[in-house]
Amino acid sequence: MTTDIWSWVHDTHRQLAESGQHRLADALAEIAGHAVEGRNEQLDAMFPEALASARALGLPWVEVFLRHWRLQNLLNKRYQGEAAMSEAVSLLEFAHREETASCPQSVCAVQDFTICHANIDGPGYVPERLAVLEEALQRVEPARACFDCLSREYADTLEDDGRPADALTHLDRAETRIRAAGERTSLSFVHSRASALHRLGRHQDALDAYDTAERAYVAAGNRLDDDDRRKLASGRALQFAALGRADHARELLPDAEEADRYPDIRHRWSSAVELLADAGEFDNDAALGARLASWAGELDASGAHRPCLDLVLRAGRLALARGAREVALTLARTGERKLGQLRRTEGVAEQVAALRAAAEALPRPELPVPVEDLPQWLAEHRPDPETGAELLAAALALGGAPDTVLVVNLAGALGALGHTRAVTELAWAQLELDPGHEYLTGMLGQLLIDAEDGEGVERLAARLAAADPEDPSDAHWLRARWAAAQGRWEEVGEQCAAVLAHSPDALNTRRLAAAAATRRGEHAEAQRLYQELLEHAVDPEAAGEEDAHRTVQEPDLWHLVTAATANRDWAAVRAAGARLGIEFDTDSGPVEEEWQLIGLRVPRTNGSTTDLPALRTGPATARVLPVLGDDVGLNHGDVVVFSPAVLNDRPEPGSAEAEDWRPVFELLTLLDPAGYTTYWIDGACPEPEQWYALRDALRDAGHAVWVYSGDTYRTADPDGGEDGLPGIYAALGVPPTGTAAGADALLTTLTAHLTHPLAWPALAEAAGADTARHQKIVDDYEL
Numbered sequence: 001m002t003t004d005i006w007s008w009v010h011d012t013h014r015q016l017a018e019s020g021q022h023r024l025a026d027a028l029a030e031i032a033g034h035a036v037e038g039r040n041e042q043l044d045a046m047f048p049e050a051l052a053s054a055r056a057l058g059l060p061w062v063e064v065f066l067r068h069w070r071l072q073n074l075l076n077k078r079y080q081g082e083a084a085m086s087e088a089v090s091l092l093e094f095a096h097r098e099e100t101a102s103c104p105q106s107v108c109a110v111q112d113f114t115i116c117h118a119n120i121d122g123p124g125y126v127p128e129r130l131a132v133l134e135e136a137l138q139r140v141e142p143a144r145a146c147f148d149c150l151s152r153e154y155a156d157t158l159e160d161d162g163r164p165a166d167a168l169t170h171l172d173r174a175e176t177r178i179r180a181a182g183e184r185t186s187l188s189f190v191h192s193r194a195s196a197l198h199r200l201g202r203h204q205d206a207l208d209a210y211d212t213a214e215r216a217y218v219a220a221g222n223r224l225d226d227d228d229r230r231k232l233a234s235g236r237a238l239q240f241a242a243l244g245r246a247d248h249a250r251e252l253l254p255d256a257e258e259a260d261r262y263p264d265i266r267h268r269w270s271s272a273v274e275l276l277a278d279a280g281e282f283d284n285d286a287a288l289g290a291r292l293a294s295w296a297g298e299l300d301a302s303g304a305h306r307p308c309l310d311l312v313l314r315a316g317r318l319a320l321a322r323g324a325r326e327v328a329l330t331l332a333r334t335g336e337r338k339l340g341q342l343r344r345t346e347g348v349a350e351q352v353a354a355l356r357a358a359a360e361a362l363p364r365p366e367l368p369v370p371v372e373d374l375p376q377w378l379a380e381h382r383p384d385p386e387t388g389a390e391l392l393a394a395a396l397a398l399g400g401a402p403d404t405v406l407v408v409n410l411a412g413a414l415g416a417l418g419h420t421r422a423v424t425e426l427a428w429a430q431l432e433l434d435p436g437h438e439y440l441t442g443m444l445g446q447l448l449i450d451a452e453d454g455e456g457v458e459r460l461a462a463r464l465a466a467a468d469p470e471d472p473s474d475a476h477w478l479r480a481r482w483a484a485a486q487g488r489w490e491e492v493g494e495q496c497a498a499v500l501a502h503s504p505d506a507l508n509t510r511r512l513a514a515a516a517a518t519r520r521g522e523h524a525e526a527q528r529l530y531q532e533l534l535e536h537a538v539d540p541e542a543a544g545e546e547d548a549h550r551t552v553q554e555p556d557l558w559h560l561v562t563a564a565t566a567n568r569d570w571a572a573v574r575a576a577g578a579r580l581g582i583e584f585d586t587d588s589g590p591v592e593e594e595w596q597l598i599g600l601r602v603p604r605t606n607g608s609t610t611d612l613p614a615l616r617t618g619p620a621t622a623r624v625l626p627v628l629g630d631d632v633g634l635n636h637g638d639v640v641v642f643s644p645a646v647l648n649d650r651p652e653p654g655s656a657e658a659e660d661w662r663p664v665f666e667l668l669t670l671l672d673p674a675g676y677t678t679y680w681i682d683g684a685c686p687e688p689e690q691w692y693a694l695r696d697a698l699r700d701a702g703h704a705v706w707v708y709s710g711d712t713y714r715t716a717d718p719d720g721g722e723d724g725l726p727g728i729y730a731a732l733g734v735p736p737t738g739t740a741a742g743a744d745a746l747l748t749t750l751t752a753h754l755t756h757p758l759a760w761p762a763l764a765e766a767a768g769a770d771t772a773r774h775q776k777i778v779d780d781y782e783l
Contacts, residue, residue, distance in 0.1 A: 045607025
């Protein structure tokens with residue numbers, strides 16, 4: 001198999017674009033970048049539609065490509081294990097069918113399959129991983145990029161088997177074969193080499209390998225991207241820390257917040273930090289412990305059992321070093337649970353046992369007050385969560401039935417320290433002893449929702465329903481919140497309706513039901529629910545302290561305004577607006593005013609979002625200002641409804657940012673489309689006064705113009721000038737009352753006198769005009 005994957009991608013992208021499948025073509029071009037760079041939201045938004053399109057068009061090779069890169073993201077960027085296994089197995093089978101076996105990306109499904117097993121239990125699956133990789137390597141030429149990937153995976157497997165020297169030998173042989181085939185190893189190759197060298201204690205050699213690989217990569221004409229820089233920095237930081245060169249390690253170590261965002265650097269980051277903390281060169285504090293515990297929780301939830309245990313042990317050693325007995329014991333319990341999910345436990349089982357023994361040997365703190373006074377003392381003194389956890393655990397260890405108040409406080413402290421699963425287990429155990437405790441039940445419900453534990457949610461809901469068969473409102477309310485967290489808005493409405501059937505005065509239920517109706521686009525239903533909420537609320541003037549939570553809140557009125565606006569119920573908009581203190585220019589009819597410039601956050605077709613400038617025309621409406629392309633489902637002049645919450649923080653008064661600040665709101669729905677059609681104008685920029693005259697003439701004729709090019713945009717100079725010419729790239733919006741032919745004729749007249757002609761090939765084609773002239777301009781000016 002010699003087909004080059006990226007040549008195939010280029011050709012397939014062109015074919016899709018030419019056949020009008022622009023969104024699938026864009027997905028094909030962008031998905032690998034999203035996957036590698038960790039742009040998870042964009043990838044998650046793009047993938048389902050792209051996969052459905054590939055299947056509908058009968059393009060199995062495209063399907064393999066899309067599914068592979070999504071798996072690369074799930075496995076390498078999010079470190080999923082069992083959560084991704086079914087997809088890894090399915091793709092491996094699909095990629096080896098008759099219609100896909102020749103696809104240049106099909107062999108990559110083998111790598112996905114082995115990485116998934118490595119994330120679950122690398123050492124436990126060594127024989128299976130080696131077998132499937134050996135078979136794949138035999139049918140891949142060294143000149144292909146897949147040979148590089150599979151060779152790295154083979155070396156990683158040898159490392160997991162405790163054979164770093166063999167891993168290094170394998171990498172040397174693979175590199176020799178790659179070079180003999182006239183190719184270079186990837187930059188990723190050096191990370192496998194450095195890992196083997198690190199395990200062999202050859203830390204300076206690992207640093208030298210990083211330097212050599214980076215120089216070769218740059219010398220070959222490549223540029224390091226952000227992903228490359230993160231990985232190289234964390235890898236080098238680990239080697240410097242192992243050499244005891246703390247200054248260099250700290251200088252290179254990425255910020256903790258960066259490790260929060262990119263899980264693929266956490267292993268090296270945390271390894272370096274442990275070495276630095278042991279040397280007294282990094283703060284081993286509760287905040288570090290909470291960060292590592294939360295990372296371990298993510299791995300736990302995704303079924304990445306071996307990486308989770310490795311991180312738990314590292315966090316446990318650090319907890320022991322700072323004397324955090326209860327945290328270390330909690331980590332030991334997590335480690336014991338993880339051992340039960342591994343196939344191969346030699347070495348790590350002993351470490352878990354040692355962690356528990358060392359934790360139990362640590363002294364318990366003395367209580368500052370009697371046990372019954374401890375919750376009040378903690379509320380008054382507010383120690384850090386780790387200290388609080390130690391005191392609460394010491395109080396509970398004094399014997400007798402666990403006090404629910406102490407358990408709830410301990411759960412809160414451990415939750416703040418990142419131990420979500422442990423807190424859930426603690427709450428379940430206490431609920432068996434104190435089944436009627438409302439706060440404990442509510443806390444457990446929220447914990448289960450936050451942990452995305454659907455089975456636990458249903459277990460608790462069934463328990464609540466059985467406890468009060470006559471009024472299962474609590475069970476329905478828990479299911480409604482769970483459905484909302486999962487984005488199942490139809491189910492939210494059904495569960496909320498069941499609550500309201502038993503508890504018609506429930507305000508929060510109506511709020512959630514209305515929010516769900518809004519998400520479903522059922523704005524009339526949302527308005528009805530918000531108006532009912534006003535009817536069932538307690539009069540603020542008559543409400544006592546105990547009823548304060550049952551009064552109408554300001555956001556309720558804003559949401560009512562938004563829903564009524566989407567329904568064009570202007571009387572309701574004005575009535576709710578009056579309660580908010582809004583003064584309108586007119587007393588009746590549609591609200592169409594000029595308030596302020598705002599930003600409008602809208603989704604792009606590729607899954608990302610963009611903030612568009614817009615003119616706010618009422619409390620919940622705005623008119624879009626720019627002329628837009630087909631990557632956004634709006635255009636100039638469209639009137640939209642937006643959600644009331646401001647998405648960006650207002651800068652400090654008097655700051656440089658405050659002067660240009662404008663609030664940003666999320667698009668809710670299109671209210672009145674203006675009907676503009678977009679075409680593009682490109683070419684060398686006329687003189688400023690000529691451009692302004694052209695722009696104003698177009699606008700006077702009813703068209704919209706929006707310039708996208710900046711000062712750096714330049715075109716080629718047909719006369720041979722080396723620096724080229726300043727360029728202009730602008731969008732022309734043709735109104736629904738106009739035609740492409742009329743716009744083409746007007747532009748032709750208005751630009752006839754320009755020294756350098758402008759091109760608008762798509763408009764000319766739509767107008768049925770001569771496109772050859774425009775293609776010549778494109779060619780001459782290299783547009």
